[in-house]
């Protein structure tokens with residue numbers, strides 16, 4: 373069956389404005405959403421296959437092992453909405469166990485979305501595919517979907533961890549509204565664990581995470597006319613236990629000035645730009661976050677080492 377493509381024109385990102393705004397803050401900040409240009413997406417893809425980066429393979433393992441139980445909670449013949457159509461491997465495992473009637477991948481990258489939707493439509497000919505190009509973190513607009521079928525959402529990869537907890541609650545609330553009362557959400561959440569394991573996942577020996585972080589400066593040079601000397605910045609990632617999050621920063625190795633669109637921005641030696649938070653939750657903490665967003669905790673699954681969790685939450689009411 374051919375797939376449908378709904379382009380809800382995610383507003384063009386104001387890269388220059390956001391970069392200047394973020395670098396005017398103290399401490400300086402840049403949004404992790406700018407990591408994902410073509411090179412950044414390739415690097416992230418490579419990160420997910422690193423031995424140190426356990427979340428992706430662990431989540432896939434849980435989906436494979438628990439497919440039948442997950443199908444009992446999410447049901448068959450549903451409308452399945454996937455937020456961020458990231459990993460073809462994960463969604464295929466889920467489609468095989470759920471066999472939804474309609475699959476709705478939502479992604480900000482039109483190119484990536486067309487590619488994955490066409491492959492899925494070819495390989496699952498009995499399923500209707502309604503691809504939606506939209507920024508789900510800004511607004512979750514969907515096309516008309518069958519009203520009679522149960523709705524379920526899939527939000528994999530612990531992407532929820534890249535949102536500040538209050539922003540995570542408001543995003544989950546939006547998802548709950550789209551699902552309606554009784555709708556189910558399957559969501560992957562990275563668990564709190566010992567510092568060593570967490571920090572190794574963001575400081576891999578092949579330096580791919582460092583390249584991913586530093587690529588942000590290369591992108592800003594290219595797209596915002598900046599002159600960052602990337603060799604004068606270093607990747608730093610550590611677990612901030614008090615906040616329950618991995619923090620990624622870019623550290624200036626010396627006192628220097630960078631020019632962006634005619635504006636000079638000074639950096640002290642050792643000064644950092646905070647580029648990403650990746651929150652880690654215990655099962656209980658995440659259930660509380662879900663409850664704040666109007667979801668009831670129904671079930672969760674984890675791996676034998678308790679590295680990662682996959683939750684089934686249901687919209688209350």
Ligand code: AVI
Nearest residue numbers: 419529530531534574581650
């Ligand atoms: C996409 N997100 C869930 C990743 C994470 O683990 O927070 C992004 C990432 N940053 C560094 N490595 C991976």
